[in-house]
Amino acid sequence: MTIGDKRKRRVPAWVETRSIDYVPAAERRGKVWHQAPFWFAGNFVLTTMMVGFTGPLLGLGVGWSIxxxxxxxxxGTLLMACHANQGPRLGLPQMIQSRAQFGRRGAVLPFMAVVFIYIGFNVFDVILAADAIAVVAAAPRSVSYALLIAAAGIVSIVGHDLLHVVQRWLTGLLILIFGALSLALCVRLAASGGVAMGAFAWPAWLAQGTAAAAYQLSYSVYVSDYSRYLPEETPAARLIGWTWLGAAGSALWLMSLGAALAGEQASPDAIQSLKRLGDGLAPGFGSLAVLAAAPALVGIMAVNFYGATLTGLSVLDAVRPAPRGLAFRVGGVALFAVAVWLAALGLPADYLASFHIFVALMLYLLVPWSAVNLMDFYGVRRGRYVIRDILLADGVYGQWSRPGLLSYLGGLLAMSPFAAVGAYVGPAAAALGGVDLSLAVGLLASGGTYWVLSRNGAVAAAWER
Structure with a gap:
């Protein structure tokens, strides 16, 4: 028995010991329908509801916003769910699969963008979770952040199985509490004449739709982290369907709720809006609803820490072979936890504007990667990869792959004229009256470029040893 085997034996069976390595057939487990509650709870957080504020804040009517x-x-969820299908086929975490398109070191470019997104999401999540707890129990911000981050870190260290269990239990709790809140809102809206379509403007309408799509697409960077333990023969249609159902169902619910609440207020606030809605149903129910949102935020923070650690280890492994196993996941989680704590302390109290800019930036960073990754998996290689070589330092996918890198960078350049982010409005977007078409442009430019560069064995020719 090797030293590594002895160490594994000392780790409890319920703690995950794998990191960025391949999951062999003997360890595959789980049921495909588990993806639905996992992504339902993972997406049923207050940050999701805030995405629904976008349209009303830009003057768009509630009906048009919904x-x-x-x-x-x-x-956005369809693209995300198509990435989920890669998990059981390859048995690898999501981002390390990108080595097949970008090369071992070339993949560091999208890796770094994704790490930024993980940290950014957890900063907003921990602030909202602390705000939720502060409704019933006041505590210094630094302490609240530390406790919430520690709880999320522990769940992420235990790993895959606990994350699935936590998300399944949270699904039932959230449906009960937010079902009552939504019913109360529907009764109130019906009494006032229902939901009106309201004012319409193309820039605002596309901004709301793009924000919703970008937010859903952000889950693509780790969706197969939680499907890679499923048996390889898992039917693709069922996996995509269950993933889409869970993630889209919670997003549509919460974003629509956010749009309806924002339509009633000049300056919407996720915590106070929910509290007022719940207290209108029954005294104290608003505080209960807000408090129930905190565990969901901790759950998705754990998911983000888990994904950030796997991606960070993939970055290190591109430079020199990184050790696998639990100890290095613990170190990675601790490092990202400190980064999130410090960033949360430094973020201004009025973070809503920062959140909307962050969502827009996610779109520009992720769309080209998603287009290249999906085109390679479904259109070029059609799911056929040499798994061993993705993990090897001298594998056939090489250190740098021109088709993937050129397609990613070309997509970013093509999107730039059509972008409208904060104070920046590209020339094409300005000519269209502020309409942002960068999502469609990025998908077509990156996916199309990769397809052209990959024809007739061009991908094989681009490998560099």
């Missing part, structure tokens, strides 16, 4: 949410959520 329609934009529905279309954006449907598209």
């Amino acid at each position: 329609l934009a949410v529905a279309l954006g959520v449907s598209l």
Whole structure:
């Protein structure tokens, strides 16, 4: 018995010991329908509801905002769910699969963008979770952040199985509490004449739809982290369907709720809006609803820490072979936990504007990667990869792959004229009256470029040893 085997034996069976390595067939487990509650609870957080504020804050009517949410959520979640299918086929975490398109070191470019997104999400999540707890128990911000981050870190260290269990239990709790809140809102809206379509403007409508799509697409960077333990023969249609159902269902629900609440207020606030809605149903129910949102935020923070650690280890492994196993996941989680704590302390109290800019930046960073990754998996290689070589330092996928890198950078350049982020409005977006078409442009430019560069064995020719 090797030293590594002895160490594994000392780790409890319920603690995950794998990190960025391949999951062999003997360890595959789980049921495909588990993806639905996992992503339902993972997406049923206050940050999701805040995405629904986008349209009303830009003057868009509530009805039009909800329609934009529905279309954006449907598209973004479809792309995300298609990435989920890669998990059981390859048995690897999501981002390390990108080595097949970008090369071992070339993949560091999208890796770094994704690490930024993980940290950014957890900063907003921990602030909202602390705000939720402060409704019933006041505590210094630094202490609240530390306790919440520690709880999320512990769950992420235990790993895959506990994350799934936590998300399944949270799904039932959230449906009960937010079902009552939504019913109360529906009764109130019905008494006042229902939901009106309201004012319409193309820039605001597309901004709301794009924000919803970008938010859903952000889950693509780790969706197969939680499907890679499923048996390889898991039917693709069922896996995509269950993932889409869970993630889209919670997003459509919460973003629509956010749009309806924002339509009633000049300056919407996620915590106070929910509290007022719940207290209108029964005294104290608002505080209970807000408090129930905190565990969901801790759950998705744990998911983000888990994914950030796997991606960070993939970055290190691109430079020199990184050791696998639990100890290095613990170190990675601790490092990212400190980064999130410090960033949360430094973020201004009025973080809503920062959040909307962050969501827009996610779109520009992730769309080209998603287009390249999906085109490679479904259009070029059609799921056929040499798993061993993805993990080897001298594998056939090489250190740098021009088709992937050129397609990613080309997509970013193509999106830039069509972008409208904060104070920046690209020339094409300005000519269109502020309409942002960068999502469609990025998908077509990056995916199309990769397809052209990968034809007739061009991918094989681009490998560099």
